[in-house]
Amino acid sequence: MAGEPVGQDRKMSWGAQAAFASLPASPNQFLGKSAAFQLFTGRYILAGISFSETAGTAGVLTVHDGQDATGEILGVFPYAANGGVNQLFGVVGAMSEIGAYMSISAGTITGTLLAVPTWTYDITAPGQ
Amino acid sequence: MGLAIDTVLVDVHNATTNAVTLTNATVTNSGDSLSIRSFDTGAWAKLESIFLQGSSTEQARILSPRLHDNVTGLTFETPETPSEFLFPQEVGEPMYSSDTLTVQLSAAASSDSVAALLMYYSNIDGVSANLATWAQVKAAMIHLKTVEVAVTSSPTIGTWTDTVITTTENQLKADYTYALLGFETTAPLCAMGIKGPATGNLRICAPGATSTLDITRYFVELGNHQNTPHIPVFKANDRGATNISVAANTASVSAHVYAYLAQLSS
Numbered sequence: 285m286a287g288e289p290v291g292q293d294r295k296m297s298w299g300a301q302a303a304f305a306s307l308p309a310s311p312n313q314f315l316g317k318s319a320a321f322q323l324f325t326g327r328y329i330l331a332g333i334s335f336s337e338t339a340g341t342a343g344v345l346t347v348h349d350g351q352d353a354t355g356e357i358l359g360v361f362p363y364a365a366n367g368g369v370n371q372l373f374g375v376v377g378a379m380s381e382i383g384a385y386m387s388i389s390a391g392t393i394t395g396t397l398l399a400v401p402t403w404t405y406d407i408t409a410p411g412q
Numbered sequence: 413m414g415l416a417i418d419t420v421l422v423d424v425h426n427a428t429t430n431a432v433t434l435t436n437a438t439v440t441n442s443g444d445s446l447s448i449r450s451f452d453t454g455a456w457a458k459l460e461s462i463f464l465q466g467s468s469t470e471q472a473r474i475l476s477p478r479l480h481d482n483v484t485g486l487t488f489e490t491p492e493t494p495s496e497f498l499f500p501q502e503v504g505e506p507m508y509s510s511d512t513l514t515v516q517l518s519a520a521a522s523s524d525s526v527a528a529l530l531m532y533y534s535n536i537d538g539v540s541a542n543l544a545t546w547a548q549v550k551a552a553m554i555h556l557k558t559v560e561v562a563v564t565s566s567p568t569i570g571t572w573t574d575t576v577i578t579t580t581e582n583q584l585k586a587d588y589t590y591a592l593l594g595f596e597t598t599a600p601l602c603a604m605g606i607k608g609p610a611t612g613n614l615r616i617c618a619p620g621a622t623s624t625l626d627i628t629r630y631f632v633e634l635g636n637h638q639n640t641p642h643i644p645v646f647k648a649n650d651r652g653a654t655n656i657s658v659a660a661n662t663a664s665v666s667a668h669v670y671a672y673l674a675q676l677s678s
Contacts, residue, residue, distance in 0.1 A: 291454035291534065294509055312477045324477045325447065325512045383512075401478065405456065405506055412478075 294327070294403040301402055305329045305376045307411040309398035312384070318392040322351060325383035328399040329376075330358060335395020336368035343390035345369070347397070349380045353387045365391070414540025415641065416533040419605055419617040420444040421659050423526040423570030426519035434473050434516035437527065441570035442659070446513045448531070455535035458504030460638065462486075463619040465494040465602035465661040466517070466525035472498075474529075475514040479505065493661075494602050496619040496627070501637040504532065524569040526661040528603035528617055532640065539612030543641035546632045549591045552676040557590070559583070559671045565601065565660040572615065574607055574655035577671065584648040584673075591674040592644045594630040597622055599667035601660045606671070608654030610646035615657045628672050645676070 296304070309331035312323055318339070330347075337343065342365045348355030358378055361369045377400065384397055400411050421444055422437035439446055448457060464472045470493070475485040486505065488498045499505075517525040533539075563575045577584075584590060595604050601620025607613060618630035626633055635642035646654050656669055 291456045292451070292509060294453045310477065311482075313482060322512065326478075326508060326510045383510075399477075401508070403508060407506070 290406040292403055292405050296402060301329065302376060304400050304402055307400050309400045310411055311396040312399055313396045314386065315394050316392055317386065317388060320353060320385065320387045323384040323386055323397055325351065327402045328380045328384070329402060330373050330378045330380055330384070331398040331400060332372040333359065333361065333395065333397050334370045335393045337363045337366055337391045337393050339392035340365045341391035343388060345393060346387040348385040348387065350382045350385050352385055355382060355385050358384070363391070363393070413535055413537055415543050416536050416539040416541050416612055416614055417543070417616040417642065418531045418533070419603060419615040420446060420529040420531065421526065421570065421572060421603070422446070422515045422517070423524055424517040424519045425524050425569065426522065429521050431518065431520050433518050434471055435519070437515045437517045441568055442572055446515060448507045448509060448511045448513070449533060449536050451509050451533060451536045455533070457507040457509070457531060457533045459507055459529060460504045460532050460634065461499040461530040462488065463494055463528045463603050464488065464490065464498065464525070465600070465620070467520040467523040467661065470525050471518040472527050473516040475516070476511055478508045478511050494600055494620050496621045496623070501634055504638060507531065524661045526570055526602045526659060528659065530617060539614065541612050541614065541616070542610040542645045544591055544643045544645045545635050545641045546643065549643055549674050549676065552678055553674045554677050555675040557673045557675055559673055561656045561669045561671065563656060563658045563667055563669050565658050565665040567663045569661060569663055572657050572659050574657050576652060577654045577656055578651050582651070584651055585675065586648055588648050589645055589676045590648060591676055593632050593672040593674055594618060594628040595672060596624050596628055596670045597667045599665055601658050601665060601667060603659055604669050605657045606644050606654065607657045608646055609650045610654070611644055616644050617657065620658065620660070
């Protein structure tokens with residue numbers, strides 16, 4: 285990307301965001317996580333989540349819209365020991381304004397959070 | 413609001429007697445941030461380079477969901493230390509406002525690996541760095557002037573050391589402006605750069621390699637290849653607040669850094 289690329293579009297209209305919500309989501313994987321972590325920051329439309337527990341310990345994954353566990357809760361996902369969760373967030377998804385902060389109560393989880401970023405360059409591929 | 417270039421320093425401290433593979437690097441010592449600065453709609457940012465310094469052949473990896481992928485992302489491995497051109501100079505990787513990067517480095521036994529990321533912003537709040545193109549500098553250049561600055565990197569690895577540009581000599585002429593074309597150094601550093609009022613007090617750095625080829629004209633070449641202004645221009649009268657910043661992967665590295673300056677007629 286040499287030179288001066290066309291600037292980034294961040295504050296797209298609600299109509300445009302609705303159109304974005306219909307785009308294929310991108311995976312945002314997390315591997316072997318047993319403690320809270322920041323998966324990404326920025327405004328995204330969350331489309332779904334899929335993960336499994338691998339340490340044989342049941343627990344709860346809480347996804348916050350924020351950069352720590354004080355962020356507004358976007359979703360709470362209990363899981364069984366060696367169990368899994370596969371959840372889609374409806375047709376229009378769920379808006380994350382600040383980012384996705386993942387709090388893990390126990391166990392070890394591996395999976396992905398499916399999301400569509402809403403700020404793009406003209407060169408950004410749809411849904412990327 | 414305006415242009416800005418910032419350099420983000422990260423390090424991995426390996427206190428063990430075994431080498432470590434890619435490990436999340438921290439900005440704890442540098443005070444920098446791996447979060448991309450926020451910018452408004454219409455602006456853009458790009459990652460233009462990474463300078464890597466380790467004790468042997470080390471790996472560096474940059475990850476974000478907004479990069480090509482979040483698995484191997486941008487991964488580099490080179491015996492060249494410090495590395496100079498892991499990014500081709502024509503290339504910049506688009507960065508996204510408020511995104512947060514993960515940088516991972518490998519490290520040899522009982523050693524540190526450090527890396528510096530060069531970020532270019534087209535327009536951010538609160539900063540308006542005075543940057544020029546080579547065409548602008550060439551048209552106004554009176555003299556080439558090399559300025560020696562004796563520096564010693566921090567005893568705390570991963571920390572920047574800022575040394576005022578007049579530390580070793582003070583020959584810059586009052587009321588003139590000077591453009592920084594590049595550097596040379598007598599000892600390897602991870603990065604060497606300038607920080608002062610003209611840069612919005614952000615660090616604009618070049619690789620800390622001892623080779624002169626392309627380092628003495630680093631900002632000229634980078635600007636030419638990227639087709640955007642990259643040459644820092646500062647007023648001689650600001651010399652007391654203009655610093656040469658360095659960082660290294662070992663403690664207290666002493667070096668003579670020479671700033672290659674163009675004295676400008678206006």
